[in-house]
Every structure is written in structure tokens, then in C-alpha cells.
Amino acid sequence: xxxxxxxxxxxxxxxxxxxxxxxxxxxxxxxxxxxxxxxxxxxxxxxxxxxxxxxxxxxxxxxxxxxxxxxxxxxxxxxxxxxxxxxxxxxxxxxxxxxxxxxxxxxxxxxxxxxxxxxxxxxxxxxxxxxxxxxxxxxxxxxxxxxxxxxxxxxxxxxxxxxxxxxxxxxxxxxxxxxxxxxxxxxxxxxxxxxxxxxxxxxxxxxxxxxxxxxxxxxxxxxxxxxxxxxxxxxxxxxxxxxxxxxxxxxxxxxxxxxxxxxxxxxxxx
Ligand code: ATP
Numbered sequence: 199x200x201x202x203x204x205x206x207x208x209x210x211x212x213x214x215x216x217x218x219x220x221x222x223x224x225x226x227x228x229x230x231x232x233x234x235x236x237x238x239x240x241x242x243x244x245x246x247x248x249x250x251x252x253x254x255x256x257x258x259x260x261x262x263x264x265x266x267x268x269x270x271x272x273x274x275x276x277x278x279x280x281x282x283x284x285x286x287x288x289x290x291x292x293x294x295x296x297x298x299x300x301x302x303x304x305x306x307x308x309x310x311x312x313x314x315x316x317x318x319x320x321x322x323x324x325x326x327x328x329x330x331x332x333x334x335x336x337x338x339x340x341x342x343x344x345x346x347x348x349x350x351x352x353x354x355x356x357x358x359x360x361x362x363x364x365x366x367x368x369x370x371x372x373x374x375x376x377x378x379x380x381x382x383x384x385x386x387x388x389x390x391x392x393x394x395x396x397x398x399x400x401x402x403x404x405x406x407x408x409x410x411x412x413x414x415x416x417x418x419x420x421x422x423x424x425x426x427x428x429x430x431x432x433x434x435x436x437x438x439x440x441x442x443x444x445x446x447x448x449x450x451x452x453x454x455x456x457x458x459x460x461x462x463x464x465x466x467x468x
Contacts, residue, residue, distance in 0.1 A: 204300065205279040206307075210267035217264050218397045218422065219390020223383050227252065227265050228272075230379045231356045235273045235309055249379035250346055251357045253317070253372070255364040256383035259423025262360040265383070266313040275309040275356070282319030282359075285338050293320070293338030301345045301355070308354035314342075317359035317377075321368045339371070346376055385421055388414045394422050398429040405443045413449055428452055 214224050234241060234248035241248050254262040263279075270277035280300055287293045304310040320339045349355055359377055361367060371377050386394060392414035399408075417425065431452035436444040 203280060203284040203296065204303065205277075206303070207267070207270070207277040207279075209274065210271050210277045212264050212267040212271055214268050214272065216397060217261050217268060218393030218395075219386035220261055220265075220383055223254075223261075223265065223381055224268075226379075226381050227254075227269055227358075230381075231269045231311070231358065232273055235275060235354065235356060250375050251359060251377040252379045252381060253377040254358065254360040254381050254383050256362070257385050257421060258362050259421035260383045260385060261422050262383050263313070263315065264422075266311060266358045266360070269356075269358075270311040273309060273311075275311045275354075276304070276307040277311050277313065278304055278307070279313040279315065282314055282316035282321070285314075285320050285342075286335055287338075290334060291337075293334060294341035297338060297341040297345060301349070304355045310355050312355065312357045314357070314359040316361065317371070318361045318363045318366050321371045322366050323368045339368070343371065343376055385419065386425075388418075391417050391420060391425060394425045395429065398426050399444075402429065402433060403443050405445045408444070408446045408449060412446075413453070416450075416453060424456075428456060431455060 214228075217224060230249045230252050254265060256262065266279075267277055269275070278300065280296070285293045285296055287296070300312060304312050320335050320342070322335075346357060364382075372380070388411075392410050395410050395413055399410075413428075417428065420428070428449070432444050432448040435448040435451050436442070439448075
């Protein structure tokens with residue numbers, strides 16, 4: 199059961215060029231995670247320790263997991279992912295045990311990137327959480343921090359965490375030596391959405407009439423994940439209409455369908 203809660207990938211199939219609209223964040227992650235792994239001597243020469251842990255925060259579906267996978271790919275590091283919610287366990291000591299296993303696995307497979315998604319599940323401010331499992335969750339968090347304190351800053355295991363709820367985080371995890379490099383991954387702007395559209399249609403047979411800039415302008419508030427669904431939906435329209443080429447109209451119809459589905463969600467949940 200323990201191994202099941204971890205996702206281990208030898209070489210995740212994500213490249214930096216698959217990530218659109220967040221070039222600055224890619225640059226920051228490379229500096230904080232890739233460079234210490236690839237060129238540790240730079241840090242030795244200057245005499246500083248690289249950031250201990252990197253925290254990616256921002257709305258869902260904006261590319262945080264992709265970023266972590268791309269660094270692992272680029273550095274030939276094993277990618278080990280665990281969701282914070284998996285670390286919340288019923289039995290005493292079980293969460294801490296999982297954290298120890300996680301770091302042990304990373305040391306065995308180094309170079310490795312540990313990615314903890316939804317870190318907020320174990321690092322919520324105490325005033326915010328009222329659940330009875332509180333003390334146990336707190337212990338799991340302490341175990342994580344102590345593992346981080348214990349490993350070599352210039353070593354071959356790097357840790358990245360992600361959250362959609364930065365405001366709820368226990369500030370203790372942000373202290374120096376812990377998650378001391380914060381990188382905000384925002385919703386994409388129009389230019390970013392256009393880049394993401396281009397990425398997700400790279401392998402699609404799209405007709406010349408598709409106006410990516412116009413579609414980007416019409417998708418305000420869409421995340422990268424939303425744009426990926428839009429591209430797939432447009433492809434479905436082409437198939438439905440017996441075409442092997444996806445037209446601009448397929449995209450606009452897909453957009454309409456998504457907007458309709460969204461508004462009926464609101465109605466049905468009201
Ligand atoms: P969550 O907070 O929900 O875990 P996340 O920020 O980790 O989300 P990802 O898992 O990285 O989001 O993205 C989900 C999918 O959406 C990706 O597999 C990708 O197809 C698409 N996507 C998201 N952001 C981008 C982006 N910036 N560029 C290209 N594709 C993106």
C-alpha cells in the first residue's frame with residue numbers, strides 16, 4: 199500500500215518546451231532546482247547553499263506539476279510524487295512513516311526530485327484546521343521538516359511542493375532551510391494562452407483558418423488544463439462532422455459547449 203501512494207517515474211515525458219506562458223517561472227525553477235543538481239560546483243565556488251525546498255503556488259491546472267516533471271526530465275532525476283492528502287492517515291505514526299519512506303526512496307534513486315502536491319493538506323495554519331486528526335497531521339509535517347533539515351543542501355535530492363491555497367499555509371514551513379524559494383504560477387494571460395493553445399495543437403491536424411490569437415482573447419480565465427480540454431473538444435467536433443482537419447469553427451463551437459456546460463453546472467449546484 200505504501201508504494202501505491204507514491205508515483206515514481208524514471209524520466210517523465212515533459213519538456214520545458216511543453217510548458218506555455220510561464221517562462222519566468224521556468225527560469226526560476228531551473229535556477230533553484232536544476233542548477234544545483236547539474237552544476238553544484240557553482241554553489242561551492244560562491245560559497246552559498248542552494249534553496250532547500252521550492253514551493254510552487256497558484257490556481258489549479260496552471261502547470262505546477264508539469265514544471266516539476268520537466269526539471270526531473272532535464273536533470274535525468276527520478277521523479278517521485280506524493281499528494282499531501284495521501285500523507286493524512288488515520289493511524290498514529292503512519293503519516294510520518296510515509297514521509298520517511300519517501301525520502302528513503304529518493305536517496306536510493308538519486309538524483310531524485312520529490313514532488314509533494316497539495317502540501318496544504320499537512321501544512322495548514324493551526325487556526326484554520328479544526329479536525330480531530332490535527333496532532334497527527336502536525337507530526338507528519340514535523341517529520342517532513344526534519345527530513346529536509348537532515349539532507350545535504352548540495353546533495354542529489356531536491357524537493358518541490360505545490361499548493362493552490364498559499365494563504366492557508368502554516369508559515370513555519372516557509373522559514374529558511376525549509377521551503378525557502380517561493381514561485382508563484384499564475385493563470386495565463388492572453389499571450390500565455392495563445393502559447394498554450396499552440397502547444398496543445400502541435401500534434402493536431404488544424405486548418406490554416408484557426409486564429410489562435412482570437413481564441414486566446416476569448417478564453418479569459420482559462421487555465422492551461424482548461425485550454426487542453428478545449429483543444430480536445432474542438433477535435434471532437436471535427437470528428438463528429440466527418441473531417442480530419444480541425445477548423446476555427448470547431449474551436450468556437452467547443453468554446454460555446456464548454457461555456458454552456460459551465461453555466462449548467464452553476465444552475466444544477468444552486
Ligand atoms: P493542480 O494544482 O490542480 O495540481 P497543476 O498546476 O499542477 O494543477 P498541471 O498538472 O501541471 O497543473 O497541468 C495539468 C495539465 O494541464 C497538464 O498536463 C497540461 O496538459 C495542461 N497545462 C497546464 N498548464 C499548462 C501550461 N502552462 N502549458 C501547457 N500546458 C499546461
